[in-house]
Amino acid sequence: MITANPLAAKPVRWQMLWRDAIRDPLELLDVLGLGHLGERLGAQASQAFPLRVPRGFVARMRHGDPHDPLLRQVLPLREEELAVAGFGVDAVGDLTASEGAGVLHKYRGRALLIATGSCAIHCRYCFRRHFPYAEHTAASGQWASALATLAADPSLCEVLLSGGDPLALGTGKLAQLTDSLRAISHVRRLRIHTRLPVVLPERVDAPLLAWLRQLPWQKVVVIHANHPHEIDDAVLSACAQLRTAGATVLNQAVLLKGINDSADTLVALSERLFEGGVLPYYLHQLDRVQGAAHFEVDDARALALHHELAARLPGYLLPRLVREVAGAPSKLPVSAPN
Ligand SMILES: *Cc1c(COP(=O)(O)O)cnc(C)c1O
Numbered sequence: 001m002i003t004a005n006p007l008a009a010k011p012v013r014w015q016m017l018w019r020d021a022i023r024d025p026l027e028l029l030d031v032l033g034l035g036h037l038g039e040r041l042g043a044q045a046s047q048a049f050p051l052r053v054p055r056g057f058v059a060r061m062r063h064g065d066p067h068d069p070l071l072r073q074v075l076p077l078r079e080e081e082l083a084v085a086g087f088g089v090d091a092v093g094d095l096t097a098s099e100g101a102g103v104l105h106k107y108r109g110r111a112l113l114i115a116t117g118s119c120a121i122h123c124r125y126c127f128r129r130h131f132p133y134a135e136h137t138a139a140s141g142q143w144a145s146a147l148a149t150l151a152a153d154p155s156l157c158e159v160l161l162s163g164g165d166p167l168a169l170g171t172g173k174l175a176q177l178t179d180s181l182r183a184i185s186h187v188r189r190l191r192i193h194t195r196l197p198v199v200l201p202e203r204v205d206a207p208l209l210a211w212l213r214q215l216p217w218q219k220v221v222v223i224h225a226n227h228p229h230e231i232d233d234a235v236l237s238a239c240a241q242l243r244t245a246g247a248t249v250l251n252q253a254v255l256l257k258g259i260n261d262s263a264d265t266l267v268a269l270s271e272r273l274f275e276g277g278v279l280p281y282y283l284h285q286l287d288r289v290q291g292a293a294h295f296e297v298d299d300a301r302a303l304a305l306h307h308e309l310a311a312r313l314p315g316y317l318l319p320r321l322v323r324e325v326a327g328a329p330s331k332l333p334v335s336a337p338n
């Protein structure tokens, strides 16, 4: 695009950091002094769902540790290429729940907008690795058809922005949505599900906070951190600023074998989150998506961990252990296997 004022087109800081993410698995291994792991990389896995990780997140990984819990979340390994029975491409029924135009209405009173397909980081366990983003985003066409869906159903009092990562959109694009949402009087809460405050806390900048602050609804931001090492001081400060702008800030985590499947780690995660005023919300059992089987923790072990957390943490720092079941009316608590 040619503009009269070249400064006007200059990307803001978080966008530059976004673009500067590491996308080459060999470069990532090299930066961490782990070049010898190159032979364990999965070429097919990388091609289907490419590596992407912001440099600031890489800086929180331990140099020389092949088991680093942050590295394991992003490194495409050959294990992903094994076909495992029960692990498919639409594990949570999103393809059938979609009402078109990027709106998912599975639960009473709340509708989820797939705002965009982009994420700053690509998490290997994510069910969205198979989601056909391009056909399903709500932000295309000035949000018009998503807005029409919301306006037509007075039972929808909560709007969830999800993705991908909704904060991948520029603040102006978000404002375009919320300006129109003001006309829909049954909307009372706005919720944003985003991993950006964790993986690229620079996204929580002054314009975003100003936008958030002036919204007329109750505001909830649900971040996503799985391990206490993800939460450095910049992340704590981003969360504190979101709260100052009037949002309730919650965290969801996914229980992941070899990453956070220990009570010590999960206790430390809850305590660290609360240093930023963030309350643990859900601890998810993994969605059974193709390529993620090696991260699965079985229900018996998950429940044992959760019982130990309950014995070690105050109730308000205990996340709910749940799983998503296609067709169910809510996320379901994990129960003891018979
Ligand atoms: C998970 C999810 C929600 C939110 O569920 P809560 O239990 O309210 O956090 C809403 N809509 C869809 C489609 C979801 O998958």
Ligand code: SF4
Binding pocket: 118, 119, 120, 121, 122, 123, 126, 127, 128, 163, 164, 165, 195, 224
């Ligand atoms: S949607 Fe969330 S969990 Fe999935 S890849 Fe994006 S940031 Fe990671």
